[in-house]
């Protein structure tokens with residue numbers, strides 16, 4: 001079997017075109033969707049992600065601004081900034097780029113963002129609503145993965161979905177979204193014994209380990225759908241996923257590439273959440 005490649009970049013492009021039309025309609029009603037991103041320090045990877053968000057927003061007609069604060073900024077200074085944005089009616093979405101420096105308690109920051117502007121879907125209120133299957137902002141990478149599976153007509157109901165990785169940003173919520181869609185979900189992580197026993201029984205395998213090319217054809221089930229969330233930089237500067245694309249694509253039925261797979265979908269879902277916020281639909 002040769003897997004069909006799930007072209008995240010193409011799907012993201014199509015969705016952004018549809019969103020651009022929706023933004024035009026909102027502007028006719030006097031609503032200009034606006035996203036504010038806060039970044040501390042000048043870590044090149046974080047800056048590159050943030051600039052990507054700004055560029056994608058502009059392409060979709062969403063207005064955005066980036067607030068740059070020094071790495072030495074205090075937790076209170078950041079909280080004060082969030083308070084101003086929470087009370088600014090022109091700002092629909094607020095995103096604080098993670099990770100934050102160690103002297104700042106990440107959870108305090110996440111909880112300070114108004115749930116109505118929580119376009120990351122990280123606030124406990126958003127997470128609680130997601131857990132109970134109520135409408136809310138859903139975290140961008142998990143929502144991007146769900147959208148890819150649904151767009152390619154991959155059945156989720158009744159299937160065994162195995163998630164490798166249990167981060168708050170990807171692993172935990174993507175399992176929850178698939179459970180909400182009636183999958184049977186197994187989480188694997190660094191303390192899981194005999195992980196291959198699980199991955200080999202997965203109809204849908206979501207890999208978010210952060211280690212290059214660790215999932216190979218011998219670890220997967222014939223005909224399964226493989227979603228690679230890994231972004232690893234090789235010595236030559238090129239990006240590679242957690243999945244060995246070459247061998248796995250000969251056995252799976254669907255596979256996402258890296259780059260041009262999950263990554264473009266994540267940013268697209270951020271734009272979608274910003275439009276949702278502008279419409280006042282936080283759930």
Ligand code: GUN
Pocket residue numbers: 095096097098099120140141169
């Ligand atoms: N850092 C890496 N991914 C993300 C994300 O999805 N949201 C935020 N706020 N920071 C991140």
